[in-house]
Amino acid sequence: MTASHSLNIENLTLGYGDRTVIDALDLVVPAGKVTAIIGANACGKSTLLRSMSRLLAPRSGHVLLDGKAVHSIPAKQLARTLGLLPQSPIAPEGITVADLVGRGRHPHQGIFARWSKDDDAAVAAALDATETAALADRAVDELSGGQRQRVWIAMALAQQTDLLLLDEPTTFLDVSHQIEVLDLLTDLNRSRGTTIVMVLHDLNLAARYADHLVAVADGKLHAAGRPEDVLTEATVRIVFGMDNMVITDPSSGKPLMLPLGRHHVVEAEPTAS
Structure with missing residues (x-):
């Protein structure tokens, strides 16, 4: 833990x-x-x-x-x-998947520290968890958008x-x-x-x-x-300005939002007495 x-x-x-x-x-x-x-x-x-x-x-x-x-x-x-995966990160040109994921280990290495078995194990586990092990020798800039995103997540996981x-x-x-x-x-x-x-x-x-x-x-x-x-x-209306219905997801028990369209607040005209 x-x-x-x-x-x-x-x-x-x-x-x-x-x-x-x-x-x-x-x-x-x-x-x-x-x-x-x-x-x-x-x-x-x-x-x-x-x-x-x-x-x-x-x-x-x-x-x-x-x-x-x-x-x-x-x-x-x-x-x-504390590790961070930012939005739309950019990889160095030509870097391989294994090398990029390995960069997640830098915070754990001193100035003169050498690559260790623990580093190997952390990178391998991250590649396996994100199903990117088969891409290890590929250049990151050759991958699809989805593949690249999983590789970046692997780097964040390798940071442990x-x-x-x-x-x-x-x-x-x-x-x-x-x-x-x-x-x-x-x-x-x-x-x-x-x-x-x-x-x-x-x-x-x-x-x-x-x-x-x-x-x-x-x-x-x-x-x-x-x-x-x-x-x-109420929160969805205020935060997103969208009319909606929230029900309980029968599979997870969590709230499930169903969009009904854009929400516009209209003041009702007073009725004549």
Whole structure:
């Protein structure tokens, strides 16, 4: 099992240039659980995840890992505890799958450390888990979008961190591979206790696989908690501006959102007396 770490956000404000994207947000990430961040496009989901991994400095407030601001923790030390799969990562030209996945082991190696059997085992396990072992000698830039995405996930798994942040990990994947990746992440959480935070667009997959849902709207935290408490008809209307129906998924027992169309609030005209 992995070590338990706290990841808390306090009064966090983030932005680019003159534009504020996240405004005074507070959040506690449950340790050892799977958290999914949901929200409409451009609401700040990916920006929030970038700040959690210290890729984006806050304008104000803090992201705290075990009580320490992530921006105060040395990069290599942080990378041994917290891993990140960003949105649309770019691989060096000509790099092979095995070499890219092997880069996930860098945080565990000292200045003069040599490649070890533990490194070999971690890379092999990551390749097997993502069904990319057969691609090990292929150049990453020759792969399909779905294959590349699974290779990037393999690199994140090879890093073997106690916390794992993933920005839209199911991008480029067909439905069957989306389920496989989310099953893989769930198994990682259940078997090792890895704390997982991921941005997902599909509300029903988020509700099905997450223990904890975080709904962001217009740069603010709208709701956070169990999927059945967060994925409600009212939340979907407010966060996504869409009329909907939420029922219980008979296979998972989790909430299942059925879209009914765009939602427009219309004030009723008073009736004549």
